[in-house]
């Protein structure tokens with residue numbers, strides 16, 4: 001595993017199953033083609049990905065995404081004064097979150113989102129939505145958690161467009177919130193989408209995929 005090089009559009013992912021690491025392909029791989037993984041979160045514009053790769057791994061990435069600045073336009077959509085304020089606030093959110101001050105995190109998220117003119121696909125706004133969803137879950141505010149979670153799904157599908165474990169887990173969380181609120185048809189739809197990704201990224205036998213299958217079973221029971 002330590003011989004795998006990085007790509008911002010990798011053909012493999014690494015997932016944990018208990019104490020073991022699994023390398024799984026997420027694309028068709030031709031004979032002789034190099035296997036790659038992503039060392040970093042790919043949900044970042046080119047300049048930030050490159051800076052992190054340089055800082056942590058001391059190399060300049062020249063993958064096709066970096067060369068074409070793929071998805072940068074979406075990630076930075078609406079970037080302006082309003083996103084500058086959000087960027088500064090994200091540092092504060094990270095600090096508050098690390099101190100488990102979830103109510104303060106949620107209040108700041110709500111304040112930022114109320115006045116924001118950014119689209120949800122803007123990566124700063126998306127980060128705030130993620131913080132808001134996580135805080136609501138922590139505080140047991142299920143309806144609001146679902147509202148924030150739903151807003152993340154479209155941007156996640158843009159940025160994790162190939163099979164990606166993060167997209168599968170996010171969909172599973174949203175589906176679980178829908179199930180919790182007895183929105184059975186919606187939950188089935190979301191969980192089935194998560195399953196389609198997870199059977200590739202984690203495999204059908206993975207414990208998380210099996211948890212997902214259980215949730216789908218609960219939905220079917222709820223419908224009856």
Ligand SMILES: C[S@@+](CC[C@H](N)C(=O)[O-])C[C@H]1O[C@@H](n2cnc3c(N)ncnc32)[C@H](O)[C@@H]1O
Pocket residue numbers: 002003004005006007057058059060061062
């Ligand atoms: C875990 S090692 C990968 C294996 C390494 N290439 C080797 O031959 O042993 C990580 C290092 O590989 C190099 N590397 C990985 N991905 C790269 C890439 N896309 N472009 C250039 N160098 C890369 C960098 O020097 C990085 O610090």
